[in-house]
Amino acid sequence: QKEVEQNSGPLSVPEGAIASLNCTYSDRVSQSFFWYRQYSGKSPELIMSIYSNGDKEDGRFTAQLNKASQYVSLLIRDSQPSDSATYLCAVNRVRNQGGKLIFGQGTELSVKP
Amino acid sequence: GAVVSQHPSWVICKSGTSVKIECRSLDFQATTMFWYRQFPKQSLMLMATSNEGSKATYEQGVEKDKFLINHASLTLSTLTVTSAHPEDSSFYICSALRAEHHNEQFFGPGTRLTVL
Numbered sequence: 001q002k003e004v005e006q007n008s009g010p011l012s013v014p015e016g017a018i019a020s021l022n023c024t025y026s027d028r029v030s031q032s033f034f035w036y037r038q039y040s041g042k043s044p045e046l047i048m049s050i051y052s053n054g055d056k057e058d059g060r061f062t063a064q065l066n067k068a069s070q071y072v073s074l075l076i077r078d079s080q081p082s083d084s085a086t087y088l089c090a091v092n093r094v095r096n097q098g099g100k101l102i103f104g105q106g107t108e109l110s111v112k113p
Numbered sequence: 114g115a116v117v118s119q120h121p122s123w124v125i126c127k128s129g130t131s132v133k134i135e136c137r138s139l140d141f142q143a144t145t146m147f148w149y150r151q152f153p154k155q156s157l158m159l160m161a162t163s164n165e166g167s168k169a170t171y172e173q174g175v176e177k178d179k180f181l182i183n184h185a186s187l188t189l190s191t192l193t194v195t196s197a198h199p200e201d202s203s204f205y206i207c208s209a210l211r212a213e214h215h216n217e218q219f220f221g222p223g224t225r226l227t228v229l
Contacts, residue, residue, distance in 0.1 A: 032215050032216055032217075034217070034218070036220075041204075042222070042223070043206045043220040043221060043222050043223040044157070044206075044220045045220070046217060046218070046219060046220075049215060049217055051215055088157075090218075092215075092216050099145060099210045099212060099216035099218065100147070100159065100162060101218055103156065103157055105156050106156065
C-alpha cells in the first residue's frame with residue numbers, strides 16, 4: 001500500500017462544474033496536509049494546506065480533512081480551463097524529521113470549455 | 114505564498130562538465146531546503162535534504178559524490194551535478210521549508226538541465 005494514494009485520472013469536468021480530487025494516506029499520525037498544483041513543465045505551486053479536521057476554504061478552493069478516515073480532498077468550484085493541471089496531495093508525517101513531504105502520484109485534471 | 118528562486122532556469126552542458134544550481138528563499142529564512150528531480154511524465158523524486166550549516170541527507174540510491182549540496186546560509190542552497198552525463202538530463206527543483214508555518218514547502222521554478 002502506498003503511503004499517499006490518489007487516482008491518477010485524468011479527471012475531466014466541464015467548465016463551471018465542481019472538480020473533486022481525493023487522497024488517502026496510510027500513516028495515522030500524519031499532521032500536515034497540502035495540495036499542490038503543477039502545470040506541465042512547471043514546478044509545483046502550493047494552493048492549500050490543512051491541519052485540523054473539517055473544511056478550509058480559500059476562494060474557489062476547499063480542502064477537507066477527515067483524520068479518522070485518513071482522507072483529504074480538494075474541491076474546486078466553478079472550474080476553469082486554467083485549472084487544468086496535475087494536482088499533488090502531500091503529507092508531512094510527524095515522525096519525519098525536517099518536514100519531508102510524502103507525495104501522491106498526482107491527479108490530472110482537465111477542464112473542458 | 115513565499116518566494117523561492119532558482120538559477121539558472123535552464124542549462125545545456127557537455128558531458129563530463131559540472132553544473133551548479135542555486136536555490137534562494139527570498140522572503141523567509143529556510144534552515145531546511147530540499148532538492149527534487151523530475152523526469153517527463155513522472156512523479157517528483159526527492160534527492161536530498163539540505164540543512165543549513167550541516168551535511169545534506171541523501172535519499173537511497175542518490176550518489177552524494179555526484180550531487181554535491183551546500184547550504185551555506187539561511188537563504189541559499191546549491192546543488193552541483195559533477196561530471197554530468199546525458200542520463201542526468203532532467204528537471205531539478207528545489208523547495209524551501211517554512212518551519213514556523215506548519216512546515217509548508219515552497220518550490221522554486223526549477224532548472225532544466227540538458228547534458229549533450
